[in-house]
Amino acid sequence: MTCIVHHRHTKTGIVYVYESESHWDKEKKRCVCQRKCIGHVDPTTGNVVPNRKKNAPKSSNPIVRSAGCSLLFDPLTEKTGLRTTLKRSFLEEWDKILTCAYYLLSEGTPLCHCEQWSAGTTHPYNATLTSQRISELLSSLSVDKQILFFQNWVKKVSEKEYFALDITSVSSYSELLSSVRYGYNRDGESLPQINFCMLVGEKSGLPVYYERYPGSIHDVSTLKRYLKTLNWLQADHIHLVMDKGLCSLKNISELYASGYKFTLGMSRGLKFVKEVLREVKDTICSYENYQENLGNFHYTSTLIKKWEGHRAYVHVYYDPAKREEDHAEFIHLIHMCEKELTLGEEVAEHNEVYENYFTLTETPKRGRNVVVDTAKVMVHRSEFAGYFVLMSNDVKDPARALEIYRQKDAVEKSFANMKNELDGKRLRVRSEPALTGRLFIQFIAQIIYSEVMKTLRGTELEKKLSVQDVFSEMKILSLVKFPGRKSAMYTEFTANQKKIMELFQINGKT
Template identity: 35%
Template structure:
């Protein structure tokens, strides 16, 4: 339950209602009941009981009504206070330009302001839990304009349905760049909950010993914005997630799909699935694959010839076209279709990487050797024992080792190389430049866990977790947009993200009942920041 203020412009009276949210099963959306409890005294700020006349009519008019259409220009305030609005003004403008606000309003007409307010809070209150929202709300001007208690935020999360989220994704898809590559990656989010079904023990990417669920994220590499995510059980490896992700992407109606992924998503089945659905891709692979080893062997001593050097990348670059042996199993007919598909194989060599690879390999060999001789063998390492060592054991001499030098030489031949494959990008330089931009996803995961406080899933119900992830995702879009604008304007050479937000967040706005908000002073430095971020500056004036 929450308290709602409704200002009547005709009478000048601000009425106060108790608002109780509930889920409408027939209309499949969140609704609310409002009960009139009085009017707001503009002088004291206290709620004064009404005499009841017109109460039933007023309640009927307010109950379940969508938010009134906002009019341009200042809206009179119903309270007297000074609040900060410099940073939230920036978010408002970004929401308008990216269409986030309009799309949220379409999909969540009764709660979009609360979603935006919580997203603003998550960005500005670095790593703070939601129960501190009340303090922040008193000090900031934000879309909802009032406190959202912990209970109400949980109810809000639970009212966010898969249908509404899918609709939002569809609307956002229409605004995206059709021809850009999308970086795809996953991260692990730990949880103490024993009631969440997808929280399982798995390979944690931060070596956290807790059970987890995994979060997959798609990020536009040119727009710099996230536009789709999905939650995955914590025990599902990366390589198993791609087919389902491809299937889900077809639902929102995305157009041409181009994916950029690291080697953790490489498998023969995944490449066949990408070809089957006519998707373009760029993916990292292991140099131990047969076609990569053959290419490296063919290059031989020419790997560091100047003719193969690229000064822009500071690497030696090689490429060739190979044939992928495509297979498509047809369960209904019980056969397998086979054909050859064109594939571009790009190789890159760096001398420093060669030295580093040699050091890593030698340390691993030392560890394998110690495990064998000590008798404490590791099951996962058995294939390496057999590949690189000739192991003998006798009652008299015990365990003795010799080395499979041929296998070691084959590994040494690959030192310093790394590999990309693509069915779309012919130029190895363009391929690597694009692949390097996929670190935008890693940075986004860092923002999500650290700045937006999602290192732990602090919810115990499935519906609340799903809704919270969506609100966190909205906050991530705003945050990513700001960082992209900062990169474009080269602001990171002068400021950190924290410094930019702090610089704008000190701008004040004065609110007085019955009058338009009065904007406080805006310094020249702050005006320049707004312009650099592509936003019309706030100007000190009688109106915000």
């Protein structure tokens, strides 16, 4: 292996640059290194100044590019099939899309700074990506163009896969985007927002599809349209996994009508769920219902019910240790809702709580009077606290249903990473076409991020380095091309870089 080595002269302080070539000596049975001085480091600029050949004119400086991130990302995009899918879907833009995604992963700063980064970094586009080109790219990535990619990508990932479906919001300061509306903000911010759904494979951990919609639309009202979207994606073997934020009578009916297999976290506020809990309350704590799985201890009971003529497996889980915690959270919710009603600052997502647990009167003299139904609050503790309910039209075993449901943290991690790690916390675009392109590039970056996270998970290296640490460590690796030499060379690998390359099976040869 050939690499670049820096060595500081102890007397002069000059940093000399050597070309180091190592090979295995069979006779000595050890690794032997041969070094050749090829220049020195300019103390002012930090650039490598190559040695001049005897009687040769002074040559230009070597070309140095940051190359560690592309060394990491390139094989991952090949391994996952992402690069091939992008090439099939975007014949002329695929390299610019990947370059912008690499930039977001490496730097995490707005795309307006990508031009300077691309000038000093190796990447798929292999040229400086100017701000003008980026603006043109964002505006060109229309929904129609993205459809082909999503169809190809879902087919690539979806074979015998469970898919977690969730919704999040991204805030924006822009007043020029028609899809930016005020609504329930999951981060507790008083900013207009855009909501979007994401579908993530539980086994692969890879995002496969996303869709945005105005921030004023509630979660439970989006599922019908999303199910229609899955139809034109032409995806097979889909099993949707959703939390109780998407649970409503209408949505359950829509899921059955769609024909898709699903596992859904149930809201304990539904009359159907309350009846199920009352049915199992007196028998669930028997010894034959006791289970230990996924590090948890609970009692389980499964009922087979009918939902509009369809079979439903309703899995009930009861954790006595969680009962008090559940009730404490419920009391906190009641207290928060009482304050909202008193101040006249109602939240749409709490309407069901207002209706079930409060009486509100208002008179000209006494003003607004809010009364809590304490009897109903105590019923919650005795009948609902500590219980968790899943419904599935496919999974009969309660332990398996719970395992599938808890694996959906893949989508939650994807959302968290998009919002916190990849510059997705604030939208900094001012037109709808640019927003469409910007979110798509964010999505592509998240696919790569998810593959890195999956490879790192559960390894010894994960104890030392986060995903972002891996990116930071790799981007200090440079590729040096000397004038007059055919091949370029990497700078000397650090100990952490060697561990990263070993884990990700990266070949460090140029």
